[in-house]
Amino acid sequence: MxxxxxxxxxxxxxxxxxxxxxxxxxxxxxxxxxxxxxxxxxxxxxxxxxxxxxxxxxxxxxxxxxxxxxxxxxxxxxxxxxxxxxxxxxxxxxxxxxxxxxxFIRSSRFNIDEQFTKLLEIIETIQNPYLKKLLELIFYDDEIASAFIKTPGGKFIHHATIGGLLEHTLGVVEICEVVAKRYKSIDRDLLITAAILHDLGKIDEYSIDMAIDRTDEGILLGHIFTGSELISKKIDEIEGFPKKLKIKLLHCILSHHGEYEYGSPKKPKTLEAVALHYADALDSKVKGYEEHIERELGEGKGWTKRHFAYEVPIFFDGEISYEE
Ligand SMILES: [Fe+2]
Ligand SMILES: [Fe+2]
Missing domain, CATH: 2.40.50.140 (Nucleic acid-binding proteins)
Known part of the structure; x- marks a missing residue:
């Protein structure tokens, strides 16, 4: 055994x-x-x-x-x-x-191919031609796409699974859709594009051999930098991409952790950036709680041990469900 x-x-x-x-x-x-x-x-x-x-x-x-x-x-x-x-x-x-x-490593509970198809369908809904072109350039690039669907969302705290980044990305996108519907002043295309791309840099941040580990690049540069750099390069391949749109999109990526001490070089200073930051925090925290419950309790119920990052024990007496 x-x-x-x-x-x-x-x-x-x-x-x-x-x-x-x-x-x-x-x-x-x-x-x-x-x-x-x-x-x-x-x-x-x-x-x-x-x-x-x-x-x-x-x-x-x-x-x-x-x-x-x-x-x-x-x-x-x-x-x-x-x-x-x-x-x-x-x-x-x-x-x-x-x-x-x-x-040692679990896979996302969701079907990775179905989730990726869903992501491509969301890209289809983007009206702004420059943002749409950018997303297509990135996600129709086989090398990027195959890395993106495998990458975990994190090492331990949340979405620490193969396919976790994709699962987390769709979670953040769905929350952002709701926020964009509620707050009409938000540029929906910009927010959804930023949500899709916010953690793109994680494809270079983690390695998954036996366990999930951070790469040297991840430790030395971090996904906020590597993601911004990759997005910036792809934007420069698109003729006529408006400079202001590039700045606003990069601002969302750079500020998505919200605080300097969480690795963001900028605090959110636009509606889209602040919406993205809280959508990201909401999705990762709820999922982080759920994964802690699964890890600690398995099929059981009651209290978990104190979570090492959230600093509280978590109570759960329901049943973990992944039905769509
Ligand atoms: Fe992030
Ligand atoms: Fe994230």
């Missing part, structure tokens, strides 16, 4: 388990006697777990275990100061075809 971390946290002391996990962090420590042991943090798609290899075999080479490695572990649950901290009996590297990648 390939144990899930979510379930290990519910096991009583002494219970044995085994499974495949990714090493998130590993340190070689020493007992007082000088003998080495390993202190690890491992993960799967349901969470992270601190675990110790307290008594590795004397001849074991402990330096071969690195962050990002997939390992097979046999262990038993121990409690340390009331917290679950299992001890390993056996650990080795996993073979490529021994485990399922889905243990």
């Amino acid at each position: 390939d144990a899930l971390i979510r379930d290990i946290y519910k096991m009583p002391a002494g219970q044995e388990f085994e499974g495949f996990f990714i090493i998130e962090n590993v340190e070689i420590k020493k007992h007082r006697t000088g003998e080495p042991y390993l202190r690890l943090i491992v993960s799967d798609r349901t969470g992270t777990l601190p675990i110790l290899w307290w008594k590795p075999p004397k001849d074991a080479d402990l330096t071969i275990f690195k962050k990002g490695d997939v390992v097979f572990i046999k262990a038993y649950v121990e409690l340390f100061q009331g917290n679950v901290q299992p001890k390993i009996r056996l650990m080795r590297h996993a073979e490529k075809n021994e485990f399922k990648r889905e243990k």
Whole structure:
């Protein structure tokens, strides 16, 4: 049985388990006697777990275990100061075809092809010829499109799934449609275009090998910059694209995180920018809550543990549903 971390946290002391996990962090420590042991943090798609290899075999080479490695572990649950901290009996590297990648990354619950078709249909509704041309240039580019449909929306907080970016993008677009209908002063075409493109830079921000990880480019530049740069380049390929429209669109992208401390170099200063910012925050937060509930409770009901970013436990006694 390939144990899930979510379930290990519910096991009583002494219970044995085994499974495949990714090493998130590993340190070689020493007992007082000088003998080495390993202190690890491992993960799967349901969470992270601190675990110790307290008594590795004397001849074991402990330096071969690195962050990002997939390992097979046999262990038993121990409690340390009331917290679950299992001890390993056996650990080795996993073979490529021994485990399922889905243990580590989930796919979006929505059908990716259907969602992408939906996105192309929305592009068809854009009246402004320059914005429409821009969206077509981007989404009819095979390289961009194939990256876009696979990319996750985030590493852990929200839409941390294959196809998560597409799912999140459609979520933000739908919220923006409602806002544009309610507030007639908003330029609907500009807002919808900005919503479709707001996180485009994430195609360079994340890698999905075994787990979702941020790329060097993502860490050093971030999706607000890489997205703005790509959009700007594509705009420059379109003859006669109005300069003011370019500035207003880029402003939406640059300000969509709303605050300097969340990585936006500009605060929202147009109706479209402020609408996009809150639509983005709304979609990512509700989804972030939902994913935390799924990760923590599975099929169960009640309270989750405190969310590490939102800083509250979450209550849920319904049933997760993805019916359209
Ligand atoms: Fe973003
Ligand atoms: Fe976003």
